[in-house]
Amino acid sequence: MTRILKLLFPVVLLLASAVHASLPDFRDLVKEASPAVVNISTVQHVSAGLSGSYQQRYGLPEDVPEIFRHFFGERMPSPRGEQEKTSLGSGFIVSHDGYILTNNHVIKDADEIVVRLNDRRELEAKLIGADESSDLALLKVEADDLPIVALGDSDVLEVGEWVVAIGSPFGFDYSVTAGIVSAKGRSLPNENYVPFIQTDVAINPGNSGGPLFNLNGKVVGINSQIYTRSGGFMGVSFAIPINVAMDVADQLKEKGKVSRGWLGVVIQEVSKDLAESFGLDKAAGALVAQVVPDSPAEKAGLKSGDIITRFNGEAIYLSSDLPHQVGRVKPGTSARIDLVRNGKRKRIDVEIGVLSNTQTLASNTPPGEFDSDSMGVLVAELDDSQRRKLGSGGVLVKSVSDGPAAVSGLMPGDVITMIHGENINDLDDFKQVIAGLPDDRNVPMRIIRRGAALFIPLHVPK
Structure with a gap:
């Protein structure tokens, strides 16, 4: 046995050496990159008088001595009627003259922002601009010849x-962690x-705003x-791509705000059943459930039921791919859209607008009903107020019983506006369309649910 072990020992050493050689060495990376990484601390002054929670909970008098504040589990208000909220985060320097990138949630509502550099200097930072949609913020400190990070291509x-x-993380400065890219x-x-x-x-609390290096x-x-159920690291963390971040930072530096492209459509995922109902050979693309009135999409001729497959040459596999692409297009520029309409491929050009808020829609129960035994649904006419809010006609779903409607996921309160490519304006349209549906197949049905339009597959029985 001893002889066998002696023979195997060099092999084990060789294997261990090979494994060690295959693992990356981060030492040089950390030495070169760390000087441009910063710790960010913030202070927010919050008004809080003793007449509120502490008197009610503890029956304390107005002139409670300062020393007694330390016996309570919460921070006591100061005699001035204020208390301070503090937070910690990370960031990194992107220019020698002191521009710093971090997350918006790190500095949101802060009255004071202090940046601590690698050489232990502490500098007060000015907020140049913040973008809540992308959770990014650009800071500036007054300093020269600062170390900067090298930017890659995400x-x-x-x-x-x-x-x-x-x-x-948790205030432990310059902590280094490593892993792999799990998905993009x-x-x-x-x-x-x-x-x-x-x-x-x-990634843990305090890592927010810090850099991710290749x-x-x-x-x-x-x-x-981070994705967590415990409040700590669970192996799933998310980073904003640097290409997106620098585009936002450049706009914040130039204008103090961010302008995003706007197409003006409500989209949804193309499921297997929906793909079949639209005559597609695979479930991919972004299904246009609704076109916003007077939007770039409407002006370009996009229609409900179109399935967008490419945007500016980039494939759209999931519906969530489309907002990412549209948002990065400069408003006022033209974009090319490839789509499938009624089973035929089509290409259109659209001038991208500026992202703006859209109104939500609501519905109430109107008079006039029709009970479809074959579909298992009770529907009602819309009143004039609902039609104005929707901007179109339709029928309101009052109740759903056992049958195709329930299997399709139809719910009370939904408004049916289209079935199998036919617009549903009122009860007469609804009756006529469902009477002519093909047997034993899925057909697309467009509904409005809680103000949002979407398509669901309706299975027509034999």
Whole structure:
């Protein structure tokens, strides 16, 4: 046995050496990049008098001595009627004269912003501009010849690449963590204009706003969010691509605000059943559920039921791909859209507008009803007020029973506006269209639910 172990020992050493050689070495990267990474602390002054929560909870008098404040689990208000909220985050220097990028949520509502440099200097920072939609903020400190990060190209970043984060999780300055790119182009709830980079790099509170480096020591993203059930790291973190961030930063520096492209459509995912109902051979693209009146999309001739497959030459696989592309187009410029309409491919040009808020729609129960036993749905006419708010006709779903409507996911309160390519303006249209539907197949049905338009597949029975 001893002889066998002696023979195997060199092999084990060789394998260990090979494994070590295949792993990246981050030492030089960290030494070169760390000087341009900063710690950001903020202070917010909040008005809070003793006449509020503390008197009610503890029965304290107005002139409670300062020493007794330390016996309570919360920060007590100051005698001036104010208390301070503090927060910590990270950032990085992008210009020698002191411009710094970080997350908007790091500095939001701050009355004071202090940047601590790698050499332990602390400088007060001025907010140049912030963009809540992309969660980015641009700061400026008064200093010269500051170290800066090298910027990479997030568009060429590939899934599986090694990446490194430097930041201040829980206030531990210049902590270094590493991992790989798990996915690109991720969409998160309420984050329509950022195609996030997903990584398994350990990111925790305090890392927000810090840089994400590739192995060449170039910034490819800004660490922004984590997915967690515990409040700590769970192996799923998200970074804003640096190409998106620098576009925002340039606009903030130049104008103090960000202008985004606007197309003016409400879109939804193309499911397998919807793809079949539209006659597509695969589930891909962005299905136009609604075209906003007087929008660039309407002026260009886009219609409900169109399926956008490419935007400016870029393939649209998921509906969430489209807002990312549109948002990055400069308003006033022309964009090319490839789409499928009624089974035929079409190409149109559209002049992109400036993103603006749109109104939400509402519905109430109107008189006039029709109970469709074959579909398993009770529908009613819309009144004049509802038609004005919708900008079109339709029928209101009052109740759904067992049948095709329930299987399709139709819900009370939905407004049916189109079935199988035929507009539904009133009950007469609804009756006529469902009577002529083809048997035993899925057909697209357009509805408005809680103010948003979407298509669902309606399976017509035999």
